[in-house]
Amino acid sequence: MPTISSKGFKMPQSPIRKLVPYAEEAHKQGKTVYYLNIGQPDIKTPAIALDAVKVHSLDILAYSRSEGSEEYRKKIAQYYDRNAISISYEDIIVTTGGSEALLFAFGSIMDEDDEIIIPEPFYANYNGFSTASGINVVPVISKIEDNFALPPIEEFEKLITPKTKAILICNPGNPTGYLYSKEEIKKLASIVKKHDLFLIADEVYREFVYDGVQHYSVLQEPGLEDHAIVVDSVSKRYSMCGARIGYLVSKNKEVIQTALKFAQARLSPPTLAQIASEAALDTPQSYFDDVIDEYVKRRDLLVSELEKIEGVKVARPNGAFYCIAELPIKNSDHFAQWLLESFDYDNNTVMVAPAAGFYSTPGVGQNQIRIAYVLNEDSLRTAVKVLSEALKIYKD
Secondary structure: OOOOOOOHOOOOOOOOOHHHHHHHHHHHHHEEEEEEOOOHHHHHHHHHHHHHOOOOOOOOOOOOOOOOOOOHHHHHHHHHOOOOOOOOOOHEEEOHHHHHHHHHHHHHOOOOOOOOEEEEEEHHHHHHHHHHHEOOOOEEEEOOHHHOOOOOHHHHHEEEOOEEEEEEEEEOOOOOOOOOOOHHHHHHHHHHHHOOOOEEEEOOOOOOOOOOOOOOOOHHHOOOOOOOOEEOOOOOOOOHHHHHOOEEEOOOHHHHHHHHHHHHHHHOOOOHHHHHHHHHHHHHHHHHHHHHHHHHHHHHHHHHHHHHHOOOOOOOEEEEEEEEEEEEOOOEEEEEEHHHHHOOOOOOOEEEHHHHHOOOOOHHHHHHHEEEEEOOOHHHHHHHHHHHHHHHHOOO
């Protein structure tokens, strides 16, 4: 019998999506499932983006340029300029979601068995992308006690080897919601310049920062032109997850030229989605002001309610729309499945993402979950009540 690849065996399951069958079964049993597991915003997509697709005048749905249409890339460059980031449209490659941008970055700068250092917990698919690319994740652990701040730079230094090619951060962070400060970015800039590494920043949640703080992009840091690579996406910014449009951005011409070869191999990003995404760039600031106000209310409610539960520790996010909660349990994978299979409170249950899947260090995060606060306040309040009641009777 033919066998699948060793890479296929190593490819991790998504900690976010693997529990879907259990949630579907709970739904069939008549339970109301509150989905705290996935970052699918309930915020409406800007009408300007949807309308652009409805009224397009195309006669043929043809390939676009491999790097994305020039008109769209020029408008993306203008968007960055409005955010105090100076780049040219030639520094941009439009991709099929931020996921493809990350894969292009990995393929462009790393060979098989090379190493990338990532503060953990991190977006779970970084593990999958690394496996698919044949490279090795070297984790540096950030701690809930420190609100998942950047680990001491000395911890990064200890991990650098001749195989190290890059450091990857998510800013603001998924799954922690942590926002790296300008000072922390400067520390990372110093180390990548010292050791001649790349600094990849996943900045897809750039708009979602709270409490009066400012996002500082790696593209704003002087002297990083040859080192900085940004992964970006329209998915969360405009609540357009299904558009599957992202982009890779770098002032390093060799990186862009190399990534373009990967882009050519997959032909082009989707044409209609580019039309919607280009139109979305004209979304008024009032849209984001309202969205941010809503997320701040949800965050404050979620953190406040979680802190009332005995034995629960929660990190306070100041960006994105996720938080990590540490529970008085031993195994969050078992707990998450039990919630869907065996528990309900007034016929309600919740779906959470076990946090171990957001680490690459074995055994870490077993008592943690990631919560996405993408539900309205009433639903969040009910979901946390369900979680509280579940913890009262759950046995490891």
